[in-house]
Amino acid sequence: MRRRALPFLLFSMVFLLTGCWDKKEVEERSYVVAIGLDLPKGVDLEKEQAVDVTFQFSNPKLNVKGANPAEGAEMEDIITLTAPDFVTARNMANSFVTREVSFSHNKVLIISEELAKTEIFYRMLSTAFKDREMRREANIIVTEGKASEFISKNKPEMMVRPHRYYQFLIDRATETGMVPESTINRFFAITDGDADLFLAMYGSYDKNNKETGFQDEDQYIAGQVPKRGGNPIQLIGSAVFKEGKMIGTLTGEETRITRFLDNTAELRDLFSSFQDPLDKRYKIAVRLKQTKKLKVKIKKRNGPPKIEITYPLDVKVLSVPSMINYADNLENQEKLKTALKNKLKENAENLIEKTQKEFKGEPFYWSLNVRPLFDTVKEYEEWDWMNKNYPLADIHITMDVNIVGFGKQLKESNIEKVRD
Amino acid sequence: MRKDEKDKVGFREVLAIMVFTLGLKGTDISTVLLLREGLNAAWMIIIGSFLFIIPSLLILSSVLKKHQTKNLLEITQLTMGKPFAFLIALSLLFFTLMNTATDSRSYMTQLISVNFPNTPLFILYLCFLALCMWVAKKGWEAIGSIAWAVFPYLMIALAMLYVLMFKEAVFYRIFPLFGNGKWEIVKASFNFSSLFAELLAMMYPFVKNHKTYTRSLYSSLLLTVSLMALMYLSYIWMFDYRSVGKITYPFNEAIRIVSLGRNITNIETFFITLWLVGVFVKFVVYIYFVSKIFGFLFHISEFEHTIIPISILILVIGMIPENNEISLFVIRTNTLAYFKYLFLFLPPMLWVATKIREVRAA
Amino acid sequence: MRNSFFKKSKMFTLEMSKECLDDPILQKGEFFSGDISLDSTIIKQIYSYPTNIDFMIRELTIHAMEQKAVLFYIPSLADPKLIDEGIIKPLITTGNVIEDVRSAISASGVSEEREINNAIKELNTGDTLLLVEGQAQGYLIRTSKAAGRNVEKPQNETTLLGPKESFVEKADVNISLIRKKIHSEDFTVEKMVIGERSKNEVYIIYNRELAGVEVVSEVKARIGAITKDAVQNLSLLVQHIEDRKRGLLPTILQTERPDRAATFIEDGYVVIAMNNSPFALVTPATFWSFFHTGDDHYLRFVYGNFTRILRILAMFITLFTPSIYIAITNYHMEMLPTDLLLAIAGAREMVPFPAIIELLLLETAFELIREAGIRVPVPIGPTIGIVGALILGQAGVEANVFSPIVVIVVALSGLSSYAIGDVNLNYSIRIARFGFLVAAGLFGIFGMVSCFIVCLAYLTTLKSFGVPYLAPLTPKYKSSDDTIFRKILSNENLRPGFTKTKDITKDVIRNK
DSSP, X not given: OHHHHXXXXXXXXXXXXXXXSSOOOGGGEEEEEEEEEEOOTTOOTTTOOOEEEEEEEOOOOOOOTTSOHHHHHTOOOEEEEEESSTTTHHHHHTTTOOSEEXXXXXXXXXXXXXXXXSTHHHHHHHHHTTSTTOOTTOEEEEESSOHHHHHHHOOOSSOOSHHHHHHHHHHHHHHHTSSOOOBHHHHHHHHHHTSSOEEEEEEEEOOSSOOOOOOOTTOOOTTOOOOOSSOSEEEEEEEEEETTEXXXXXXXXXXXXXXXXXXXXXXXXXXXXEEOSSOTTSEEEEEEEOOSOOEEEEXXXXXXXXXXXXXXXXXXXXXXXXXXXXXXXXHHHHHHHHHHHHHHHHHHHHHHHHIIIIISSOSSXXXXXXXXXXXXXHHHHHHOIIIIIGGGOEEEEEEEEEEEEOOSOOSOOOHHHHHO | OOOTTSOOBOHHHHHHHHHHHHHGGGTSTHHHHHHHHHGGGHHHHHXXXXXXXXXXXXXXXXXXXXXXXXXXXXXXXXXXXXXXXXXXXXXXXXXXXHHHHHHHHHHHHHHHHHTOTTSOHHHHHHXXXXXXXXXXXXXXXXXXXXXXXXXXXXXXXXXXXXXXXXXXXXXXXXXXXXXXXXXXXXHHHHHTGGGGTHHHHTTSSOBSOHHHHHHHHHHHHHHHHXXXXXXXXHHHXXXXXXXXXXXXXXXXXXXXXXOBTTTBOOOHHHXXXXXXXXXXXXXXXXXXXXXXXXXXXXXXXXXXXXXXXXXXXXXXXXXXXXXXXXXXXXXXXXXXXXXXXXXXXXXXXXXXXXXXXXXXXO | OHHHHHHHHHXXXXXXXXXXXXXXXXXXXXXOOSOHHHHHHHHHHHTTTTTOSSOXXXXXXXXXXXXXXXXXXXXXXBOHHHIIIXXXXXXXXXXXXXXXXXXXXXXXXXXXXXXXXXXXXXXXXXXXXXEETTOSSEEEEOOBOOOOOOOOOOSSSOOSSSOOOOXXXXXXXXXXXXXXXXXXXXXXXXXXXXXXXXXXXXXXXXXXXXXXXXXXXXXXXXXXXXOOSOOOSHHHHHHHHOSXXXXXXXXXXXXXXXXXXXXXXXXXXXXXXXXXXXXXXXXXXXXXXXXXXXXXXXXXXXXXXXXXXXXXXXXXXXXXXXXXXXXXXXXXXXXXXXXXXXXXXXXXXXXXXXXXXXXXXXXXXXXXXXXXXXXXXXXXXXHHHHHHXXXXXXXXXXXXXXXXXXXXXXXXXXXXXXXXXXXXXXXXXHHHHHHHHHHHHHHHHHHHHHHHHHHHHHHHHOEETTXXXXXXXXXXXXXXXXXXXOOOGGGOOBOOGGGTOSOOXXXXXXXX
């Protein structure tokens, strides 16, 4: 027994005295919830690698009996520094942040448009993921101005903790379809696949000088939504990335259509308004939902391919301010349907044309539908969907619109009788 | 009524052991090799290499049936003479030893680079092997029992993982169906046919009887191959074939991405825990086999005593490569390349030798 | 007072040993002579009468036989009323001629004994020895009645729907409590005497047609191998016959419920009973027999399994919660939802100790309070203990010594441990918890998994009387698979195969 116990004792002594290499108490770290990346000022990127990194920390409020809780909340927890890349910025930050900077709870990566348009951005991002704490499910937000300002201007009203703010903002925005889902995993999958465009959320902060006047509710891009008060931060529309570089933007409406045309995107429901076909002054509010999958048929030909798309949508009419009876008048219903079809088709065609002409690539992830046409990766990649075929393709859209309901109120009240 | 006297390893235990030892290959660094060779058809390589090894398995099974109580090396000795058996055993020992050493090292590196970045490899490796050694010394029945005791829970967790991964999956990413091309897949399947090489070593255990053995062999192989193929498919579905090639540990990356709803997002530690349990079982089995072969080679009937020196040897060999990538791209590729012939051609040779002996005897 | 007592006892032993050495009559295998005065002198010497006041001699004359007779008994063990009414009265008052002494006594159990030593053995258990002039034999009359309590409700293994009686300190009562549930001629009780000096009786109870031969003989062999001169009760006996005496886990089940004991006997197990122990031992025991309770089968299928889920959950919570807390907060904090993480970090901001020390301190405090609660002589002891723990936790949090989350963790694991019914299993899990805690503190999840594997390897190699500890889970045996879950009763038609039972099916009797 004693002979057996001795090595065991020595063994455990060694560990008790030297162990705990990775041990770190929770309060010994600072948790970054948002990383902002900007182009640094006064550094020539051709000669030197550098980036402005902004960290937003979610610091715990001091939870001590007797201490005044209000004091702890006002801590300055946003810092900006210039570093070779944002992984090494972690250690640089420790020159004034006392705790180990941890990325493991990072929710978003906020990138300024300026940086996203340079070639260095993709290099920086793809190597950063060698770091074990970087998470692929974090979202990318591209901001119109500086990322550091986007973060610092952000004054969420109810939520004190920034990570909640980002979580809710992203969740809700993707549900309404105004912004795309833009996880880093998707960014890599699409960029490495080199056949589609990647869409990132597009955000901005109020400058109060860019308002373009009133439009339909989803025609804006970030920074243009007419509003007064509230948080200066807006998230609407999307930034288009081609081969890891940002090349343009889409409005909120275009983003919504993109997401309807993309089978891999999930949309819960979205409200939209259309002109009333029978009384042009008014707008009908509808709820759009896609219950069936989009069908994409691609025919390989000698020239540019022919693409036939069946675009299914379920429409639920929510409000009819013109007070026209659509619910039990089948003729009117048919008219409404045709009008909706034409409008939706027109919107989609406009967008497709824009992508073909302007971006020379599609953000709908249709390359997935191209793939089954090929047996091997080699053939598929040589055929080069994005560069050689899509911009020239002949695309036809067939609408499949169903009006599935008229809300919980069947008829509008008869305005004439009310006035009487 | 009182048949269950012998405490030998039965169907369930063998099944669990085989699924652990083989199935875990779908989660380690060897996925990189396969995904590099096969791109999005890597899952076909799994099935293909399984098909390659089937004939020799069938032949082996029939050979084993003739010599009910003997293991592979004993049969070799019996049919082809001592020197040849010695040679086979020596090369087998070399292979399993190298395999165990590089594999265990690579699993530890995987654990370190994802979960324990500051812990020295040597310490973690030492602890790991010491524990495996201790369990291996408990004997074959204990290993089987441990494997079976944790098997259901691991399978439940795995099923859960698959469901969660499917939520993140884009199924069209499986296309173009044949990846690098059909012929490439066949070639790669042949090259990787020693993926299932452990099965030959599986002849050793004291399985209850031949029927149990064949039953467990086939069912576990089918289960493992389907699980592994599904795992590779999930990687492709989640990351796409170009992107997955850049990831060193697709498994770890996959379990980081999956989430249970919105609030419980980071559940990788849960899966890592169960994965580690599997890894422990796997290397306990490996160490046991290596010492068993060693025991045969040098006529040590109480081969359990060799477990300690062999574990130390594994530790030493495992610590030699400078980094994990060397062990992966140089050592493992080479051992896999050469030793597949052993696993492919030994069973037919044995069969022929047995036949010849039979004819002579008649 | 004490002084005089000591003196007395010294004198007593001295005197006795002297007599023992000197007296040539006292030899082994001596028989009754038939001469009362001679025999009673011998017996008197053996019991050092009259120094020893706990020994009675009653001389009388049986008129019907016209013979002298003498009665010997130990008043503290024998029932004086029974002696009076059942032996003395009939012998003295009868008018008829007595030809056979046995027929003249109205006590229930009478046997004849020729050898003095054997008679003394029985005398020591409370029997009365009757010697009649001219007969070279003694009559042993069963009159034993030691002081004891009545059958009461079980204290440790309470159930909702099961019978409400529990074993008491008398073996014959215990045996009858079991026996009344099994009306079968195969029900066998064997007696073994251990302890050279104190002559303790051990009863081995089993069903002759069901219990495996190996287990029965193993039990007998192990009990027979005990060389200790006194084994007072079962709690001590267990430690002589169990498998791994230094091991963490119990390998013999102690139950205080006669209905559970009867169920085990019907499944082919062997039960051991003994005087002075308000419970019975069940051998062989598997992990599952400690995990199960009586209620599992008394409750309906769904409810029974529900309680089992709760209990296995409680076991896991007890075992793993503190270590998971340490592993996650110290090593894998990405696992926590951000809000929770910040809550923990905020609470820990002012705490002076590392989390592991904090947890160890509080766990130790909880265990101390628990132990103290058992030693508090009133039944409200445990309640006071829990309240004490909570107040301690509260004050510790107020003073920033502990963070509130650690109090939650400790309270959770501590309270869950009360759901583990078996006392022995309870202890082993509470001890193992500290092992996990230290392992998690050293290596996070890796440490925990290592510790888990060690436990599993230990469990799978552990055997109780030759039966694997985790059977029938692994290795597999033919059985009704009553492990974590149970089947519906009509499907539980197999006896557990690992007991090597002679008849494995429960429906039709096969081996008769």
